[in-house]
Amino acid sequence: MKVKADILAQEQELLAVFAEVRRDNQTLRVEGLGHRLQRPAGEPATRSYSLTGWNDIVAYHPADLVVTVEAGMSVKALNRILAEHGQWIPLTVADGQDDTVGGAVSAGLDGIWRGGYGSFRDRVLGLRVLTPGFGAIQVGAAVVKNVAGYNLSRLFFGSRGTLGIITQVTLKVSPLPQSRRYWAWEGSLSEMSAKANDLMGWATPWAGIAFIADPSQKGTRLWAAWHGVAETVDYLAATKEPGSPDLPLMTRPWKPGAVTLKGAVPRKTVQDVIGVWENGLLAVEWQSGGFLGTLSEEDAPRMENWIRERSGGVAVLSGLHEDLPVPPALMPIWKRLKDAYDPQAILG
Amino acid sequence: MNEAGVEELKQAVGPDFVLTDSMDLLPYSCDAYTLAQEAPAAVVLPGNTAEVQDVVRVLRSHHVPFLARGAGTSLSGGATPLNGTVIIHLSRMNRIIDIDTENQVVVVEPGVVNADITRALAPLGFFYAPDPSSQQACTIGGNFAENSGGPHCLKYGVTVNHIVMAETVTSEGERVVLGNLAGEPDAIDWLGLAVGSEGTLVIATKLWLRITHKPSESQTVLALFDDVNEASQAVSAVVAAGIIPAALEMMDRLAIYAVEKGPYRVGYPENLAAVLLIEVDGESREVHTMATRVQVILQKHLVREVRLAATPEEKNLWWANRKTAFGAMGLISPQYYVQDGVIPRSRLPEALERINEIGRRRDVRIANVFHAGDGNLHPLLLYDEHDKEMVRRVVDAGSEILAVCVELGGSITGEHGVGIEKREDMRRQFTESELAAQRALKHAFDPIDILNPGKLLPTASTCHDENAVIGTYPGRESTGE
Numbered sequence: 001m002k003v004k005a006d007i008l009a010q011e012q013e014l015l016a017v018f019a020e021v022r023r024d025n026q027t028l029r030v031e032g033l034g035h036r037l038q039r040p041a042g043e044p045a046t047r048s049y050s051l052t053g054w055n056d057i058v059a060y061h062p063a064d065l066v067v068t069v070e071a072g073m074s075v076k077a078l079n080r081i082l083a084e085h086g087q088w089i090p091l092t093v094a095d096g097q098d099d100t101v102g103g104a105v106s107a108g109l110d111g112i113w114r115g116g117y118g119s120f121r122d123r124v125l126g127l128r129v130l131t132p133g134f135g136a137i138q139v140g141a142a143v144v145k146n147v148a149g150y151n152l153s154r155l156f157f158g159s160r161g162t163l164g165i166i167t168q169v170t171l172k173v174s175p176l177p178q179s180r181r182y183w184a185w186e187g188s189l190s191e192m193s194a195k196a197n198d199l200m201g202w203a204t205p206w207a208g209i210a211f212i213a214d215p216s217q218k219g220t221r222l223w224a225a226w227h228g229v230a231e232t233v234d235y236l237a238a239t240k241e242p243g244s245p246d247l248p249l250m251t252r253p254w255k256p257g258a259v260t261l262k263g264a265v266p267r268k269t270v271q272d273v274i275g276v277w278e279n280g281l282l283a284v285e286w287q288s289g290g291f292l293g294t295l296s297e298e299d300a301p302r303m304e305n306w307i308r309e310r311s312g313g314v315a316v317l318s319g320l321h322e323d324l325p326v327p328p329a330l331m332p333i334w335k336r337l338k339d340a341y342d343p344q345a346i347l348g
Numbered sequence: 349m350n351e352a353g354v355e356e357l358k359q360a361v362g363p364d365f366v367l368t369d370s371m372d373l374l375p376y377s378c379d380a381y382t383l384a385q386e387a388p389a390a391v392v393l394p395g396n397t398a399e400v401q402d403v404v405r406v407l408r409s410h411h412v413p414f415l416a417r418g419a420g421t422s423l424s425g426g427a428t429p430l431n432g433t434v435i436i437h438l439s440r441m442n443r444i445i446d447i448d449t450e451n452q453v454v455v456v457e458p459g460v461v462n463a464d465i466t467r468a469l470a471p472l473g474f475f476y477a478p479d480p481s482s483q484q485a486c487t488i489g490g491n492f493a494e495n496s497g498g499p500h501c502l503k504y505g506v507t508v509n510h511i512v513m514a515e516t517v518t519s520e521g522e523r524v525v526l527g528n529l530a531g532e533p534d535a536i537d538w539l540g541l542a543v544g545s546e547g548t549l550v551i552a553t554k555l556w557l558r559i560t561h562k563p564s565e566s567q568t569v570l571a572l573f574d575d576v577n578e579a580s581q582a583v584s585a586v587v588a589a590g591i592i593p594a595a596l597e598m599m600d601r602l603a604i605y606a607v608e609k610g611p612y613r614v615g616y617p618e619n620l621a622a623v624l625l626i627e628v629d630g631e632s633r634e635v636h637t638m639a640t641r642v643q644v645i646l647q648k649h650l651v652r653e654v655r656l657a658a659t660p661e662e663k664n665l666w667w668a669n670r671k672t673a674f675g676a677m678g679l680i681s682p683q684y685y686v687q688d689g690v691i692p693r694s695r696l697p698e699a700l701e702r703i704n705e706i707g708r709r710r711d712v713r714i715a716n717v718f719h720a721g722d723g724n725l726h727p728l729l730l731y732d733e734h735d736k737e738m739v740r741r742v743v744d745a746g747s748e749i750l751a752v753c754v755e756l757g758g759s760i761t762g763e764h765g766v767g768i769e770k771r772e773d774m775r776r777q778f779t780e781s782e783l784a785a786q787r788a789l790k791h792a793f794d795p796i797d798i799l800n801p802g803k804l805l806p807t808a809s810t811c812h813d814e815n816a817v818i819g820t821y822p823g824r825e826s827t828g829e
């Protein structure tokens with residue numbers, strides 16, 4: 001892909017920041033909209049650099065269902081542009097926050113549409129990354145299918161800027177559904193689980209089926225969204241339950257908790273994780289096991305262990321700082337990678 | 349491989365499972381990419397993960413490079429041994445271990461054949477989505493390594509989207525589990541890096557695959573065109589209209605001619621320029637609405653005839669006809685060379701025109717059978733291996749087609765991998781820094797370059813590692829063209 005001259009100039013500016021940070025013996029933290037920051041451990045001195053000014057569309061060909069954007073553009077802003085062409089990126093995070101596209105990739109975010117549209121990770125076709133070790137590199141490609149070389153997008157997704165700064169993201173986009181409908185219920189956990197199972201008998205796949213557990217309210221809430229052709233929506237509304245044309249209020253913005261965890265649990269464990277999640281908000285998607293939840297600083301490590309013991313994946317999204325979770329067996333590989341991509345360890 | 353090493357291998361897996369006789373080794377000297385061939389130093393057939401670990405440790409201690417092999421259907425030379433490599437053939441590790449419908453996962457050994465998984469799942473109402481045309485032969489281990497695709501990957505995604513966890517053996521003989529049952533990495537997606545790494549980072553010894561509910565309904569549409577350009581534009585128009593079919597395949601005139609000579613004759617009318625095979629699946633109302641909309645779009649693109657599969661038998665015949673298209677080339681040419689490149693799907697008319705022009709200019713017959721919906725081209729270049737001049741023209745034409753794919757904003761491979769075949773073509777798509785960043789990944793996993801060396805990356809312009817076991821590989825010049 002051709003890189004515009006002004007983008008190259010921006011990259012030079014950021015590469016100069018790399019040099020300054022190295023000279024001043026600091027580390028560099030790149031920020032997007034700032035909702036997903038981990039509290040830094042304190043030392044060494046951290047310098048912040050905001051990417052929110054990097055917010056242009058680089059390339060967009062609606063007929064190809066592919067878009068390349070600068071990393072600082074927010075998902076909502078991108079979706080406003082895509083909507084003009086009847087398309088979108090189905091990434092809505094359960095807490096209602098907006099994120100920059102680069103931040104979402106770097107933090108390994110996912111959202112409530114994972115069950116129906118697949119994971120956000122799978123939409124990332126390519127990235128442009130500034131690395132201290134190799135300079136500006138393009139990974140992946142701007143086409144929906146590509147196996148040329150290693151899939152380095154997978155190295156940067158979720159690595160929180162520790163190996164390089166993502167400056168552009170190429171994503172697979174989806175057509176906006178012709179029609180949508182939402183349903184919501186409240187009840188005990190077992191009632192809601194039975195309901196979720198029941199929904200799978202109505203039709204599949206749902207755009208999303210999410211449980212919301214909120215300690216300030218009794219019981220569990222469940223909402224389901226169908227995206228598709230008008231014929232199915234009308235059929236479900238007429239023969240099952242009427243539902244509503246809007247997202248239910250229960251997805252209102254969350255108050256930030258001390259620690260926010262994100263990840264996924266095996267499907268068999270969805271009901272259990274709701275049962276053991278104490279004193280924090282939790283949203284879990286039924287079809288995929290994807291979740292987002294808040295916890296106290298004391299409870300978060302316990303839940304992380306609980307999830308990993310059951311073969312789930314979990315990471316701190318915001319709050320308490322943690323080192324990038326790397327399985328012990330992979331530590332030597334991780335160290336060699338870090339040495340190659342960020343030899344002076346200037347990235348957090 | 350010296351005598352002592354062979355003895356140690358026999359101790360690790362049993363004497364019957366180490367092959368060293370030259371006649372036994374011959375079938376292993378290439379995979380389905382036949383332009384490079386070299387016999388392995390030995391072939392070892394371990395029966396379980398512990399044996400794979402032992403074999404790796406023995407070979408490492410003797411500084412002998414090794415690679416894993418499934419069914420040997422790779423089209424890029426990934427399973428071809430170079431410079432005294434030992435092949436670890438995983439055909440004995442071929443059990444379906446568990447089907448867990450609650451977690452929607454099937455647990456398999458790497459030597460299981462792709463199609464056997466869907467066959468085992470069918471009675472339970474599930475299927476395994478990635479369906480390479482070679483699915484009756486290729487193994488899940490090979491699919492893991494190549495990140496294989498198939499016609500139905502347009503809607504369902506490729507292999508990387510369907511493997512949630514893998515037990516692997518590293519180049520040092522360590523057992524490492526990548527991923528988890530939830531299919532969610534904590535941070536870095538190590539499993540996603542390993543999938544598609546062409547057997548150069550780890551050897552997969554057990555895989556947890558995501559299984560998918562069989563859609564309640566599907567409809568298959570066959571569209572017959574008199575003009576290949578109209579067919580290509582119809583492809584773009586379907587997707588641009590917001591319809592993501594389960595599959596959207598295309599064959600051109602020469603391909604149609606070949607498949608109609610094969611065992612699965614559809615009975616296409618004479619003189620067709622192109623055929624589109626389009627499948628929509630899902631909830632029944634969605635399917636009916638989408639299939640109708642597809643047909644309306646096709647009518648706007650000067651289609652000669654649109655057929656809707658009336659019975660499952662008819663649908664299966666259409667698919668068998670399409671999926672055996674590569675093999676059918678053998679009925680119209682002594683040899684064929686499969687290319688695999690990707691372009692943005694809106695550039696399809698231009699890409700096909702340029703491929704045609706390359707064929708004309710270089711005097712090479714080219715048939716096109718491909719995954720049109722995702723812009724994944726498969727030009728099939730026909731040749732006779734006895735005509736050395738023709739082989740050279742075919743190889744050059746293939747490489748020129750890849751240059752066109754990159755120029756149009758695409759990729760040099762969509763599913764068949766780089767292997768030996770496209771190592772140097774990698775330079776068309778990536779800069780030296782980008783290649784260095786890729787090399788760093790290989791180095792992190794395999795610092796002494798002992799696992800499937802000589803694949804995927806072009807030779808470094810400067811020597812990266814003095815300890816590297818392998819330096820060169822037999823390039824195109826040395827393949828006897």
Ligand SMILES: Cc1cc2nc3c(=O)[nH]c(=O)nc-3n(C[C@H](O)[C@H](O)[C@H](O)COP(=O)(O)OP(=O)(O)OC[C@H]3O[C@@H](n4cnc5c(N)ncnc54)[C@H](O)[C@@H]3O)c2cc1C
Binds near residue numbers: 489
């Ligand atoms: C007629 C025909 C049609 C085809 N159609 C398609 C198609 O539609 N889509 C598509 O994507 N491909 C297709 N292919 C290519 C090929 O079938 C795939 O690449 C397949 O995944 C290879 O599987 P295999 O078991 O034959 O692997 P092999 O050819 O034996 O090996 C391929 C690579 O995988 C590595 N490998 C094998 N097992 C393991 C393991 N357990 N761990 C680590 N590495 C391993 C090998 O080292 C090698 O690098 C086709 C090939 C043919 C001949």
